[in-house]
Amino acid sequence: MSGVFRLLVFCMMALSLALATSVGDGRWQSKVPESDRVRQNPMAAEAGSIAAGAKLFRQHCASCHGSDARGRNRRPDLHSDRVRDATPGQLEWLLRNGSLKNGMPSWSRLPEPQRWQLVTFLKSIP
Amino acid sequence: MMAFLSKFCLSVALLLLMIAFASPAAAQESYFVTYSHQMEEPGNLEIATKSVAASPKSADSFLGNALEFEYGVKAWWTTEFYLDGQSTADQSSIFTGFRWENRIRPLLQEHWINPVLYVEFEDVSADKSLLEVVGHDGVSDFSGRNDRGEKKREAELRLILSSNLKGWNFSENAIAEKNLAGDPWEFGYALGVSRPLSLKALAVSCVLCRENFTGGAELYGGLGELHSFGLRDTSHYLAPVLQWQLPGGPAMKISPGFGLNDNSHRFLFRFGISYEIEQIASRLRGR
Numbered sequence: 001m002s003g004v005f006r007l008l009v010f011c012m013m014a015l016s017l018a019l020a021t022s023v024g025d026g027r028w029q030s031k032v033p034e035s036d037r038v039r040q041n042p043m044a045a046e047a048g049s050i051a052a053g054a055k056l057f058r059q060h061c062a063s064c065h066g067s068d069a070r071g072r073n074r075r076p077d078l079h080s081d082r083v084r085d086a087t088p089g090q091l092e093w094l095l096r097n098g099s100l101k102n103g104m105p106s107w108s109r110l111p112e113p114q115r116w117q118l119v120t121f122l123k124s125i126p
Numbered sequence: 127m128m129a130f131l132s133k134f135c136l137s138v139a140l141l142l143l144m145i146a147f148a149s150p151a152a153a154q155e156s157y158f159v160t161y162s163h164q165m166e167e168p169g170n171l172e173i174a175t176k177s178v179a180a181s182p183k184s185a186d187s188f189l190g191n192a193l194e195f196e197y198g199v200k201a202w203w204t205t206e207f208y209l210d211g212q213s214t215a216d217q218s219s220i221f222t223g224f225r226w227e228n229r230i231r232p233l234l235q236e237h238w239i240n241p242v243l244y245v246e247f248e249d250v251s252a253d254k255s256l257l258e259v260v261g262h263d264g265v266s267d268f269s270g271r272n273d274r275g276e277k278k279r280e281a282e283l284r285l286i287l288s289s290n291l292k293g294w295n296f297s298e299n300a301i302a303e304k305n306l307a308g309d310p311w312e313f314g315y316a317l318g319v320s321r322p323l324s325l326k327a328l329a330v331s332c333v334l335c336r337e338n339f340t341g342g343a344e345l346y347g348g349l350g351e352l353h354s355f356g357l358r359d360t361s362h363y364l365a366p367v368l369q370w371q372l373p374g375g376p377a378m379k380i381s382p383g384f385g386l387n388d389n390s391h392r393f394l395f396r397f398g399i400s401y402e403i404e405q406i407a408s409r410l411r412g413r
Binding site for chain 2: 031043048049051052053055056059063064072073096097098099100101102103104105106108109111112113114117
């Protein structure tokens with residue numbers, strides 16, 4: 001039975017690693033479905049949304065992207081054309097899915113309104 | 127009991143000391159037994175204690191404790207190391223062993239249901255941390271004297287399925303555990319549902335606002351062994367969970383658990399505290 005167990009563990013690890021290395025190439029924008037890309041930000045016009053997004057950014061994002069969102073330790077600078085040009089729907093999709101292979105975690109555990117508050121803040125970055 | 131409490135207090139003091147030198151990051155995992163597909167952020171180290179206290183009718187009261195170190199190796203791979211101990215009234219306080227577990231997300235995008243593969247090795251004896259309930263585990267297992275001679279080297283596999291929907295998390299764990307000495311496979315389950323009390327964040331930082339609280343419940347228990355699969359002679363628990371995330375600080379959670387049949391402890395009280403140290407490798411390198 002221990003042989004069966006070892007084989008099972010090996011297969012699980014091999015499958016996981018194979019999948020992990022075969023999915024995701026960092027070009028996340030091309031993966032966003034059209035239905036997500038065109039989504040509007042329901043929190044965009046809400047008072048205090050930028051401030052709430054800034055608070056969430058400090059709590060969850062600043063450790064990698066820096067408190068000034070300029071990036072840290074080779075993590076992306078968010079004062080970039082890529083963020084400026086992205087639609088709110090694309091940014092929400094990235095927050096929800098992450099880019100796991102490239103080190104960006106999924107923030108699906110944050111409720112959707114909080115993800116939109118973060119998007120509101122990100123779109124306010126000059 | 128006093129000796130164990132002293133060690134526990136020392137552990138908490140060390141934890142608080144580390145916190146004093148760390149900067150804040152949000153902790154996670156609302157449950158005690160169930161796992162969701164939430165992984166540790168890469169480079170972050172979470173230090174947590176998970177304790178359980180019970181006073182079985184036919185056995186001595188006990189306090190089981192697990193000290194957990196959880197590290198995000200990759201965004202899709204989390205590894206955890208546990209040190210376990212327990213104290214039983216009128217008996218002894220002992221270190222019971224260690225566990226090492228790994229969780230891997232095979233699908234790198236969010237789906238309506240997200241699988242995670244979990245593999246754990248544990249080397250424990252007289253363990254009372256109750257981090258999982260499998261096979262025919264029950265209250266009678268706690269009636270003997272603390273015996274560190276009975277070593278259990280076990281492997282545990284879980285298939286974790288988890289979904290986030292409209293602020294709710296629904297998690298289902300199928301558990302299979304094998305004593306490497308040759309006992310048959312044992313099976314168990316854990317189900318969890320949780321939701322933050324508020325889905326929107328306030329613009330200002332606050333301590334007691336609803337967004338910092340997550341409420342939920344867990345249902346977990348054993349499903350027998352390979353040759354006696356089913357609910358007969360198994361134990362089951364229903365446990366509400368409440369987590370409080372202090373902004374820029376630790377997360378605390380409590381869970382009163384209620385046994386659902388005669389084979390279960392009538393009442394379990396779980397409590398835990400966790401703190402996440404962000405980007406620990408960069409900190410150690412001084413960057």
